[in-house]
Amino acid sequence: MKKLFIIANWKSNNDSIQVKDWIERFTSHDLGFTNKEIIICPSFVHLSIFKSSFLNHKLTSLGAQDISHFDEGSYTGEVNGKQIKEFADYVIVGHSERRTDFNETHEIIAQKIAMAEKYNLTPILCVSSLDQIYNSKFVIHNSELIVAYEPLSAVGSGNPDSPENAEKVAINIKKELNAFVLYGGSVNSDNVKSFTQIASIDGVLVGRASLDPFEFLEIIKNA
Numbered sequence: 001m002k003k004l005f006i007i008a009n010w011k012s013n014n015d016s017i018q019v020k021d022w023i024e025r026f027t028s029h030d031l032g033f034t035n036k037e038i039i040i041c042p043s044f045v046h047l048s049i050f051k052s053s054f055l056n057h058k059l060t061s062l063g064a065q066d067i068s069h070f071d072e073g074s075y076t077g078e079v080n081g082k083q084i085k086e087f088a089d090y091v092i093v094g095h096s097e098r099r100t101d102f103n104e105t106h107e108i109i110a111q112k113i114a115m116a117e118k119y120n121l122t123p124i125l126c127v128s129s130l131d132q133i134y135n136s137k138f139v140i141h142n143s144e145l146i147v148a149y150e151p152l153s154a155v156g157s158g159n160p161d162s163p164e165n166a167e168k169v170a171i172n173i174k175k176e177l178n179a180f181v182l183y184g185g186s187v188n189s190d191n192v193k194s195f196t197q198i199a200s201i202d203g204v205l206v207g208r209a210s211l212d213p214f215e216f217l218e219i220i221k222n223a
C-alpha cells in the first residue's frame with residue numbers, strides 16, 4: 001500500500017478560538033490509518049497551539065505555510081527556518097498565492113528551499129505548471145521533497161483539474177525530480193479518491209475543505 005500525504009493548507013484563516021475548536025472536533029475521532037501522513041499547516045501564530053495539542057497524536061504532523069529566505073537576523077516580520085523547526089517538520093514553499101501576490105521568483109523559492117533543508121524541514125513545493133519545474137533554480141541535496149501540482153484554475157475555484165491531466169503532470173514531474181507528487185486544487189471528500197487512486201499521485205493538498213474538521217476527516221477517510 002503506497003504512503004499518502006494529506007495536507008491541510010489553512011492559508012490566512014481562523015483565530016485561536018476557532019483553531020482550538022477545530023482541534024477538539026478533529027481529535028475526537030479515531031484516526032486509525034496506517035498509510036496516511038496527515039500534515040496540518042496553520043498560520044505561524046497557531047503552530048504552538050497545534051504542537052501542544054498534538055503531542056500525543058502520533059499520526060499528525062505540522063507544517064508552516066512559508067519560510068524566510070533569510071537566516072536569523074535583522075529581517076523585520078520574517079519567520080526563519082530555525083524558528084519554524086521548533087514547531088514543524090514541513091514547510092510549504094512557492095504557493096501560487098505567494099508567487100502572484102508576493103512576487104516570489106524562482107531565485108527566492110530556491111533560497112527558501114535551501115533554508116528548509118538547512119533546518120531539516122521537508123519542503124512542500126507548490127507548482128501550477130510543469131514550466132515552474134523546468135525553470136526552477138533549486139537544488140535538493142539530501143532532504144525528502146514533496147511537490148504539489150496545483151493548477152491556477154483549480155485553486156479555490158470549486159473546479160478541480162481532471163484526474164487524467166493531474167496524472168500526466170505528476171508523471172512528468174517525477175521524470176524531473178525524485179519527489180512525492182501531490183495534487184491540489186478544489187479537493188473535497190467526493191473527489192479525493194479520483195486523485196489518490198492514481199499510481200503516480202502520492203496525496204493531496206487541501207485548502208478550503210480542510211477548514212471544516214469533519215469534511216477533512218472525510219477526505220482522510222476517503223483518500
Ligand code: PGA
Nearest residue numbers: 155156185186206207208
Ligand atoms: P483549495 O486550495 O483546496 O481551496 O482549492 C488549495 C491550495 O491552495 O493549496
